[in-house]
Amino acid sequence: MSDTPEIKKGLAGVTVDHTAVSKVNVDTNSLLYRGYPVQELAAMRSFEEVVYLLWYGELPTAEQLAQFQRIERSHRTLDPAIARVIDQLVGTAHPMDIVRTAVSMLGASDPTAWDSEPHAILDKALALFAQLPGIVAYIQRCERGLGAIAPRDDLGYAANFLWMTFGEEPHPVAREAFDVSMTLYAEHSFNASTFTARVVTSTLSDYYSAVVAAIGALKGPLHGGANEAVMRTFEEIGDASRVTGWLDEALGAKRKIMGFGHRVYKRGDSRVPTMHAALDTLIAHYGRPDIADLYDRLEAEFVARKGIYPNLDYPSGPAYHLIGFDTAIFTPIFVASRVAGWTAHIQEQLASNALIRPLSAYNGPAERHIEGYVADERAIAAATRQEELAG
C-alpha cells in the first residue's frame, strides 16, 4: 500500500468547516441565505435587506432597515483621494485592478484598520459597501470620459448605483433586474474568493486585506471574471446563426466556454432561473430579441454537446450589457455585491478562528546537498537543543 496521502486537487469535495451563512444544496438545487431561499429574497426583499440578513442573521425590522440605510447613505460620497487614484489608473489598468487598488487604499488610510471587534468589522463593511457603487460608477464614467455624479440619498442602493453610473434615474425594469442580480451574487458558501477572504482572516490579518485578496480571487475567469468573459463570447459570436460554427471551433481548440459549468452544481445553478427571468424582462424592455436568440441557441447547443449547464454569470453578463454597463465593469459590480458575503464569512471566521493551513505531498527532487557545506558548531548545538526540547 502506498503511504502517499490522498490528494484532493482543488480541494474538490473537501468539507473544511461549518458555515451558518448560506447553504448550497445540490440535491434540491437550492440556495439558502441564513435559511431563506434566495429566489424568495430576490422577489420579496431589497438587496440592502439581504445584506442586513447576511451580516446580522435575521431580516431587519422597519426600524433596523431605516437605521442601516441611513448609515449606508451617509457613506456614499466618493472619497476625493480615491477619485484621484481612479483618474490616474483609468485607461491603463483593468477596472478590477482599479477597484482592488481603491479598497487597498481605503484600508491603508483607515487608522483603525486592525480593529477586528465584531462591531468594528461591521462599521468598516457598511462604509465599504456604501462606497463601492461610487467607485465602480466613477470608473465606468471615467472610461467614457465623463465626470463623477454625486450620490442621491433619496434613492435605494440599486437605483443610486445606476444613478451614479448613468446620471439618470433608472427605469424600474433596469433597477429591479439589477437589484435581483445583486442579491443573487451576494453569497455562495466556500467559493474561491470567499475562501480566500477566510484564509487571510485566519491569520488575524485585517478586514481590508481579506477583501483585497478576495477581489484578486474573484477577478479570474474561472470565477467572477466569467461574467465579463460571457459577454466577450457573445460579442465574438455576434449572431445566433453563427453559434454552431463558433462552438465547433472553440471546442475543437479545447477552449472553455465561459458561463457554463460549476464546481458544485452539476445539473444547473440554483440562481440561473431567477436571473434568466430578470434578463428576459430586460430583453423585452430594450427590444433585443437577438440577445435572447443567441443566449438560447448557445445554451441549447452547449448543453446538448457537453451536458454542462449555465452558471449565474451566463445570464448576468448580457443583463449588465443591456442595462448599459461596459463589459469590463461587470466583475467590479460582482465585487460590490459579494462584499456582503465576504464580510459575513470574515465575521464567522473570526468568531471561531483556526489558522487555515493544509498539507501538501512533496514530489520534488530527493534530498541533495551543496558541495563543501559544513554545518558550523553553533548550528549543530542549536539543532541538538531543539531535539532535546522536543523530547
Ligand SMILES: CC(=O)SCCNC(=O)CCNC(=O)[C@H](O)C(C)(C)COP(=O)(O)OP(=O)(O)OC[C@H]1O[C@@H](n2cnc3c(N)ncnc32)[C@H](O)[C@@H]1OP(=O)(O)O
Ligand atoms: C460565479 C462563479 O464563479 S460560477 C463559475 C464561473 N466560471 C466559468 O463560467 C468558467 C467556465 N467553467 C469552468 O471553467 C468550470 O466549469 C469551473 C472551473 C467553473 C468548474 O470546474 P471544475 O469543477 O473544476 O471542473 P473541471 O474544470 O475540471 O471540468 C470538468 C470537465 O468538464 C469540462 N468543462 C467544465 N466546464 C467547461 C466549460 N465551461 N467549457 C468547456 N468544458 C468545460 C472540463 O474541460 C473538464 O473536461 P475533461 O474532464 O474532459 O477534462
Ligand SMILES: O=C([O-])CC(=O)C(=O)O
Ligand atoms: O460557488 C462557486 O464556486 C462559484 C459561484 O458560483 C459563486 O461564487 O457565486
